[in-house]
Amino acid sequence: MDLPEDAGQLEAEAVRRDTRDRWLMSVPALMIIFLAAAGPLLVMVIYSFLTPGDYSGVKWEFSTNAWSSILVQRDIFDDTLQWADAHLTIFWRSVSLSIITTVLTLAFGLPTAWFISTRPPGKREFWLFLMTVPSWTNLLVRTIAIQELIRAEGVINNVLIFVGIIDEPMQMMFTNFAIGFGMTYVYLPLMVLPIYAAVEKLDVRLLEACYDLYASRWHAFTRVILPLIKPGIIAGSILVFVPCLGAYVVPRVLGGGKNLMFGNLIELQFGAGRNWPLGAALSFLLMVIVMIALIYYIRITSQERKDG
Amino acid sequence: MAERSAFSVRTIPGFSAIAIFCFVAIYAPILILVTFSFNAGTSLAVWEGFSFKWYVAAAHNEQVQSAALRSLMLAFVAAAISTVAATMAALATTRTRHFPGRTMIYAMINQPLMIPEIVTAVALLIVFAWVKVVTNHTSMIYLIAAHTAFCIPFAYLPIRARLETMDDSLEKAAADLYASRWHVFSRVTLPLMMPGIIAGLMLAFVISMDDVVITEFVKSAGQDTLPTYMLGQLRRVVTPEVNAISTVVVFAGAVLVSIFFWVSSNRR
Numbered sequence: 370m371d372l373p374e375d376a377g378q379l380e381a382e383a384v385r386r387d388t389r390d391r392w393l394m395s396v397p398a399l400m401i402i403f404l405a406a407a408g409p410l411l412v413m414v415i416y417s418f419l420t421p422g423d424y425s426g427v428k429w430e431f432s433t434n435a436w437s438s439i440l441v442q443r444d445i446f447d448d449t450l451q452w453a454d455a456h457l458t459i460f461w462r463s464v465s466l467s468i469i470t471t472v473l474t475l476a477f478g479l480p481t482a483w484f485i486s487t488r489p490p491g492k493r494e495f496w497l498f499l500m501t502v503p504s505w506t507n508l509l510v511r512t513i514a515i516q517e518l519i520r521a522e523g524v525i526n527n528v529l530i531f532v533g534i535i536d537e538p539m540q541m542m543f544t545n546f547a548i549g550f551g552m553t554y555v556y557l558p559l560m561v562l563p564i565y566a567a568v569e570k571l572d573v574r575l576l577e578a579c580y581d582l583y584a585s586r587w588h589a590f591t592r593v594i595l596p597l598i599k600p601g602i603i604a605g606s607i608l609v610f611v612p613c614l615g616a617y618v619v620p621r622v623l624g625g626g627k628n629l630m631f632g633n634l635i636e637l638q639f640g641a642g643r644n645w646p647l648g649a650a651l652s653f654l655l656m657v658i659v660m661i662a663l664i665y666y667i668r669i670t671s672q673e674r675k676d677g
Numbered sequence: 678m679a680e681r682s683a684f685s686v687r688t689i690p691g692f693s694a695i696a697i698f699c700f701v702a703i704y705a706p707i708l709i710l711v712t713f714s715f716n717a718g719t720s721l722a723v724w725e726g727f728s729f730k731w732y733v734a735a736a737h738n739e740q741v742q743s744a745a746l747r748s749l750m751l752a753f754v755a756a757a758i759s760t761v762a763a764t765m766a767a768l769a770t771t772r773t774r775h776f777p778g779r780t781m782i783y784a785m786i787n788q789p790l791m792i793p794e795i796v797t798a799v800a801l802l803i804v805f806a807w808v809k810v811v812t813n814h815t816s817m818i819y820l821i822a823a824h825t826a827f828c829i830p831f832a833y834l835p836i837r838a839r840l841e842t843m844d845d846s847l848e849k850a851a852a853d854l855y856a857s858r859w860h861v862f863s864r865v866t867l868p869l870m871m872p873g874i875i876a877g878l879m880l881a882f883v884i885s886m887d888d889v890v891i892t893e894f895v896k897s898a899g900q901d902t903l904p905t906y907m908l909g910q911l912r913r914v915v916t917p918e919v920n921a922i923s924t925v926v927v928f929a930g931a932v933l934v935s936i937f938f939w940v941s942s943n944r945r
Contacts (some may be wrong), residue, residue, distance in 0.1 A: 388776045394769035395782050398762040398829050405826035406789045409800035416803050426806065477699050480689070484696030485722070487687045496700075498938065503703050505934040507887045509904050510923040513911065514706035517713070517721045524709055524722045528833025557703060576686040590689060617890050622911055630797040639802060639894075649803065652796045663791050 407559050410656070427645050435646035439613035439654065456634065463631040466545060467613035470552040471560075475602065477553070478560030485561070486568040497565065504558040514623045515551045516542065519623075536633075543625035551619040556612060560605040563670075565599025590644055599667055607666040611659050706764045707927060721917060731921040744906040751817065751902060755824035756832070760878045762825075763832035764870070771838035772838040774853060789827040797827070798894035805895055815897040823895045824885045832877035835941055840875025872940050876883035879937040883930055 417435050442453045462498050487498040503511065519541040526538040542549050571594070579593050595602075617632035617647040624630065629637065635655070638648030714732070718725030735741050763786075770782055789797065823859045847869065851861045887906035896905060903926060910919055 387773075388778075391769040391773065391776060391783075392778060395766045395786075398766040398833070399752070399782065399785050401759070401762055401822070402785055402826050402829055405801065405822040406792070406797055407785065409804040410796070412804050413796075413800040461881055477695060480692035480695035481699045483689060483692050499700060500703070501709065502931065502934065505883060506707070506927050506930045507904065509887075509889050509907060510710070510927055511707065513907070513919060513923055514710040516911070517710060517915070518706050522720070523721055525718070527722050532932070544829075554703070557699065573686060573867075579686075580686055586690065589686075596687075602806060612793070615795055617795045618908075622908075632793070635799055639799065645803065648799060652799045656792055656796045659793050659796075660791065667911065 371672055375473045387671070392489065413649045414653055417646050417653055419646050421620045421646055422645045425639075425643055425645065432646065435650040436438065438644075438647055439650060459629050459631065459634045462545065462628065463614055466549050466552065467610050467616075469549050470556065470608050471610045473549070474557050474560040475606065478557055478605060479564055479602070481557075481570050482561045482564035484569075486566050499564075500558050500561050504555075507623075508555060509618055512551055512619050515547075515554055517620055519547055519550065535621060543628060545624070545628055547623040548616075548620050548630065551623045552613050552616060555619060556609045559608040559612070563604035563608060564598060564601040567598040567604075571597055600672075603669055604666060607662050607669075611666075613663050615655055615659060682691045685749070705740055710871045710920050711924045711927070714917050714924045716917050716920075717896055719916050721915065722922065727771075731917040732925075735918050735925075738918070740901070740906060741873035741903075744901045744903045747900065748886055748902040748904070751820055751824055754821050754879035755828050755885045756878050757882045758821075759828035760832045760836075760874060761826045763829050763877055764836055764874055764878070766829075767840055767873075768866075769835040771837055772845060787830050794827075794888075794890040796821075798891045798896075801891065802894040809897070817900065819897070820892060820900060820902075823891050824888065827891065828881035828885055829890070830840050832881040835880060835937075836870065836873040839870055839876070843869050861926050876937050876941045879933050879940070883933050883937075887928065888927070 406437055417434065418431055418549055420430040420432045420434070422428050438453060439456060443449045444451055444574050471498070481500070485493055485500070516523075516555070521538040521540065521542065525541070526535075529535045531537065541550075564595065575590060575593055586593070609675070615632055616630055620628060620630040621634055624633070626648075631651070632655075635648050635651045638640055638644045638651065642648070711862075713721050713724075715727050715729070716725055717728035717730065766782065766786060770779055773779075801819075801823050809815055809819075827935065843866075848861050848865050851865045852858075856864065887904065891906055892902050893905050896902070901909065903922065907919060907922060
């Protein structure tokens with residue numbers, strides 16, 4: 370045996386075998402995800418280029434109608450192209466409600482994150498735990514809790530009438546307000562956690578320095594604190610905005626049949642709308658928007674880790 | 678400048694008040710929901726006395742029984758399979774130098790977290806509808822596959838986190854003492870990994886129990902789980918029976934999550 374030169378080869382062989390074994394070990398997880406999550410997305414893309422079937426499903430005829438009908442539709446009487454107003458209204462509702470929810474969760478989440486970070490070191494984990502527990506409870510149950518709160522005969526209306534602020538129950542259910550309220554409630558923890566992580570790292574000496582230099586509270590907040598925790602704010606905003614845009618349960622329960630959001634418009638195409646290709650195209654569009662936001666998020670947070 | 682001594686650079690006026698409001702506000706709706714599950718009347722907002730009658734009603738409702746049983750079965754099977762697959766994948770992707778394709782494996786495992794649920798749900802509906810037509814087979818296998826897939830990343834995270842805190846000195850010692858590879862794994866590695874595996878199992882179970890969107894699109898007729906059953910009930914007149922079911926779901930979830938936190942914080 371000529372050992373010396375084989376040593377390198379043996380090692381290369383061992384490395385190759387190790388890599389192969391590691392891939393083999395990962396196969397079950399990868400297979401399951403491919404078959405029941407990633408693979409179907411590819412089929413969905415194909416479906417978006419087909420023709421709707423007569424009752425449901427698709428006919429195997431190539432068509433780009435699904436994609437164009439996202440934005441425009443052909444008038445049934447005079448065959449002219451028109452903006453698909455119904456879709457545009459729903460897109461606008463989805464985007465505007467998602468932005469409003471993001472702003473609201475920021476307005477409530479930033480002070481909450483700050484509050485947690487100013488607790489004594491041993492107590493912070495407790496407060497964080499308190500903030501995260503509800504987000505692990507069933508999303509549907511939390512949505513039902515909000516529904517029961519804001520119903521015409523719900524607790525909020527009863528209290529307001531009892532106190533005498535209003536005489537008649539306010540109609541809150543099945544409005545845009547209800548959806549925004551519900552999403553703010555449901556997604557608040559997603560804003561608090563990344564901001565807390567950023568606030569936690571804040572160097573208090575910088576604050577001391579700026580107060581020593583006679584900065585006002587306002588200036589300290591806007592010129593020192595906000596710029597320093599900006600990565601946390603951006604991260605939290607993406608984490609809230611993304612699920613809002615794809616929300617399905619909250620608008621279905623609180624928005625009712627009239628106030629659809631993106632997710633409900635997709636569902637509609639597989640139910641009463643009977644337009645699977647359009648549903649597939651809308652899904653793909655939503656997926657692309659969300660992926661762009663999340664890739665941006667990952668870049669920010671990994672940048673953070675490098676800097677911090 | 679009387680309060681000069683109390684001046685703290687970390688205080689921002691009003692922030693504590695908003696924070697306390699938030700903590701109250703995230704628990705209040707759930708507490709109200711729980712409270713009215715014990716209402717003797719049918720109202721969800723007017724207290725008419727204490728009673729367990731809605732729990733009794735829910736427990737005797739055959740649809741609730743079968744949905745609850747189906748949810749538990751589904752969550753158990755999906756959590757078990759996903760935890761086994763995630764454990765293997767975690768062993769393969771941690772405690773090693775970078776190997777070709779590792780980033781791809783990460784990306785693939787986390788893929789279900791990146792895609793909005795409604796998108797995955799629709800994609801599964803399309804594929805499974807076709808498979809159901811071709812094979813004429815409509816068992817729970819579709820729900821089990823779908824749940825297992827989106828549970829894998831949740832099971833994977835705590836197991837990987839646990840593995841990354843483990844150094845391999847004990848395993849090396851075992852190998853030095855002539856333990857076979859299997860013995861090293863079963864007597865040393867696996868017991869050390871156990872807290873992570875249990876945490877992953879719990880998390881996967883909770884995630885599966887909570888799912889409504891994907892289940893709603895994948896289920897065949899008569900395959901309601903507890904969440905999809907509740908979603909269906911909301912279209913009708915809602916009685917505190919829904920609150921009773923919700924309360925049980927919330928408490929079961931809270932217990933599991935508390936155990937999860939307890940297990941994963943006792944990692945040393």
